[in-house]
Amino acid sequence: MKRLKDILNILDGKYPLERFERDRLISYGLNITREQIYSEDILVSLEKEAFLVKLFQRRFSGEPIAYITGQQFFYKNPFIITSKVLIPRPETEGLVELALETVKNAKKIVDIGTGSGCIGLSLVKEIPRAHLLAIDISEEALLVAKENAKRLGVSDRVWFFKENAEDFLRKHPEEKGQWEVVVSNPPYLKKEDPFIEDSVLQYEPHEALFAPEEGLYFLKKFFLLALELLSPVGWGFFEIGADQAESMLQYCQGFLEKSQVSVKRDLAGRNRYLLFRKDGIK
Incomplete structure (x- = not known):
């Protein structure tokens, strides 16, 4: 298990994204709210860490975030x-x-x-x-x-x-x-x-x-x-x-x-x- 903050320090260095996109991927990947990202000391399994890495890689390569998460807010x-x-x-x-x-x-x-x-x-x-x-x-x-x-x-x-x-x-x-x-x-x-x-x-x-x-x-x-x-x-x-x-x-x-x-x-x-x-x- 690793702390989310430590994982994000590595991901932010390798795959820099806009803050709202970064937070949306984290929320989706870990099934947590944006508030939890910043207010809790979250531990992440190796399996979930690997999933986050794949999400960041896909977005950094240009794939639209709506296709990555399978959802888009409209109206x-x-x-x-x-x-x-x-x-x-x-x-x-x-x-x-x-x-x-x-x-x-x-x-x-x-x-x-x-x-x-x-x-x-x-x-x-x-x-x-x-x-x-x-x-x-x-x-x-x-x-x-x-x-x-x-x-x-x-x-x-x-x-x-x-x-x-x-x-x-x-x-x-x-x-x-x-x-x-x-x-x-x-x-x-x-x-x-x-x-x-x-x-x-x-x-x-x-x-x-x-x-x-x-x-x-x-x-x-x-x-x-x-x-x-x-x-x-x-x-x-x-x-x-x-x-x-x-x-x-x-x-x-x-x-x-x-x-x-x-x-x-x-x-x-x-x-x-x-x-x-x-x-x-x-």
Whole structure:
């Protein structure tokens, strides 16, 4: 057995990490709170020490901490995360907040490309009478979303659908025009984007990140699907790239009145959220 403080002195020298990441790995590896790290003289077994070393090595090599711990906090809840789904970002929480501010009493919500389920599940967790249709092409992603639904206690209000999004309406034409809200954080990055971090390229699923046509392909495709899914006064909330606002506004205004489509900024002041209301359809 060794004292945790002595182990950390060695790890900090070999694998220097940001303090919050270091503490998160220790808490996860030893199943203790952050407060215990600093307030108790903890003894660590050789087996646990070896486990900590592996955690630090993985993070120091660039692997995202969410994939190492299998968890990421989003909005108000912890979500299970695997390498088969995109890691939820803080800016995506703004999409949830916008939807709640606008349609806080919605009863029927669709999440296209649900991934871990963080957007749609956060909404149904906050709206007790809401039901969610969670669509994704990836079976592995839906397994993660299903586990998250169980953890949040909302499984009985979620319908999971594994297909291309447009196949849902082909198989369930009776659902056309029946949904009040459609949310989506589709793949919208350009592969040649020079600002994408190396760890994102190396570890996160590319099918959840990249899209052809300057990143606009799925945004346009899901927008058209949303128009079919939404009721006459339904709302859509999409996350977009900061440089895609003008293109998406122009595209959407080909189908909706100008007053029914807008782009909102995230907390960093970047264009981030596309909002539209179907009652302005041309």
